[in-house]
Amino acid sequence: MDRYTVEIRKDFNLDHIFDCGQCFRWERQEDGSYTGIAFNKVVNMQYKDHLLTITNSNEEEFESIWRQYLDLDTDYGQIKDCLNEWDHVISDATLYGHGIRILKQEPWEALISFIISQNNNIPRIKGCIEGLCRSFGKPLGSFFGKERYAFPTLEALDKATEADLGPIKLGYRAKYITETSRALVAGTGTEGLNRLTQKNVTSQQAYDAITQFKGVGPKVANCILLFGLGKVDSFPIDVWVARIMNHLYHFDERDKKAMSQYALDHFREYGGYAQQYLFYYARGLEELQKK
DNA sequence: AGCCAGGCCCAAC
DNA sequence: GTTGGGCATGGC
Numbered sequence: 001m002d003r004y005t006v007e008i009r010k011d012f013n014l015d016h017i018f019d020c021g022q023c024f025r026w027e028r029q030e031d032g033s034y035t036g037i038a039f040n041k042v043v044n045m046q047y048k049d050h051l052l053t054i055t056n057s058n059e060e061e062f063e064s065i066w067r068q069y070l071d072l073d074t075d076y077g078q079i080k081d082c083l084n085e086w087d088h089v090i091s092d093a094t095l096y097g098h099g100i101r102i103l104k105q106e107p108w109e110a111l112i113s114f115i116i117s118q119n120n121n122i123p124r125i126k127g128c129i130e131g132l133c134r135s136f137g138k139p140l141g142s143f144f145g146k147e148r149y150a151f152p153t154l155e156a157l158d159k160a161t162e163a164d165l166g167p168i169k170l171g172y173r174a175k176y177i178t179e180t181s182r183a184l185v186a187g188t189g190t191e192g193l194n195r196l197t198q199k200n201v202t203s204q205q206a207y208d209a210i211t212q213f214k215g216v217g218p219k220v221a222n223c224i225l226l227f228g229l230g231k232v233d234s235f236p237i238d239v240w241v242a243r244i245m246n247h248l249y250h251f252d253e254r255d256k257k258a259m260s261q262y263a264l265d266h267f268r269e270y271g272g273y274a275q276q277y278l279f280y281y282a283r284g285l286e287e288l289q290k291k
Numbered sequence: 292a293g294c295c296a297g298g299c300c301c302a303a304c
Numbered sequence: 305g306t307t308g309g310g311c312a313t314g315g316c
Contacts, residue, residue: 021297022297114297115299117296117297117298118296118297118298118299119295119296119297119298119299119311119312119313120296120297120298120312120313120314121295121296121297121313121314121315121316122296122297122315123314123315123316124296124313124314124315125296125297127314128313169312169313169314170312170313171311171312171313171314172299172300172310172311172312172313173299173312173313174312176299214299214300215298215299215300216299217298217299217300218298218299219297219298219299220297220298220299223297236297237297238296238297238298239295239296239297239298240296240297241297279297
């Protein structure tokens with residue numbers, strides 16, 4: 001099978017990247033590598049001795065897809081330095097998740113995925129999304145021992161009725177998916193979403209645009225901004241972030257407004273990175289607690 | 292068994 | 305503009 005290897009010196013760890021709750025279609029393998037799907041490509045990624053090897057890919061795809069997806073042209077060392085200069089509490093979190101990168105995911109997939117994520121747990125979110133792909137996504141063939149499916153297109157989900165979505169067990173979110181698909185087809189289509197990634201579209205403008213969709217509130221919108229639209233200043237506050245902000249900064253867990261303002265003041269244009277370090281740290285602490 | 296999960300909608304203040 | 309009940313489903 002085709003493969004491509006590239007050196008990545010630092011600030012890169014597959015567990016941190018794929019297990020920090022930003023994406024739902026990557027599976028850890030026995031050997032510590034990850035197999036997953038993005039942009040209709042099935043690949044396996046292994047990182048060892050500062051070398052990233054992408055299997056079932058090549059240099060051309062690396063340059064056209066994976067370099068941007070993995071955000072390899074961003075200097076995370078510099079970002080962590082800034083965050084630690086602007087805030088003296090976050091250092092443990094930036095050390096704990098030192099290899100995190102914020103994936104540049106496809107806007108449409110992020111929109112639907114994070115609608116599904118609301119009031120849901122990560123294993124089940126993954127199950128729902130996989131079910132959607134199996135039922136409504138294009139078959140990509142068998143890779144790494146499994147049949148693989150693309151994420152469904154807007155057109156495919158637009159055609160699906162709520163009854164069609166029944167077996168996926170999305171619960172009350174099924175209606176959000178159908179209504180959002182209808183609205184997007186009637187409106188700007190996925191191209192309209194893609195345009196929101198442009199630099200001249202502000203985070204506020206993109207936020208206002210996507211909160212028009214049913215099922216997209218403040219938290220879901222901020223996740224879409226951060227993970228799908230490249231608005232890395234956005235700071236999604238879920239129960240984990242609220243919890244860790246309470247623990248580290250002594251905010252009332254319900255006071256989202258105060259936490260957002262703190263993020264604005266201390267994490268500034270890097271709010272999204274700070275949020276991911278905090279989220280991953282919060283879940284890591286919880287994991288330790290359980291032992 | 293019962294609480295919880297990457298919350299949102301909508302009605303009632 | 306804010307607050308709170310209701311909500312589908314299943315992980316743990």
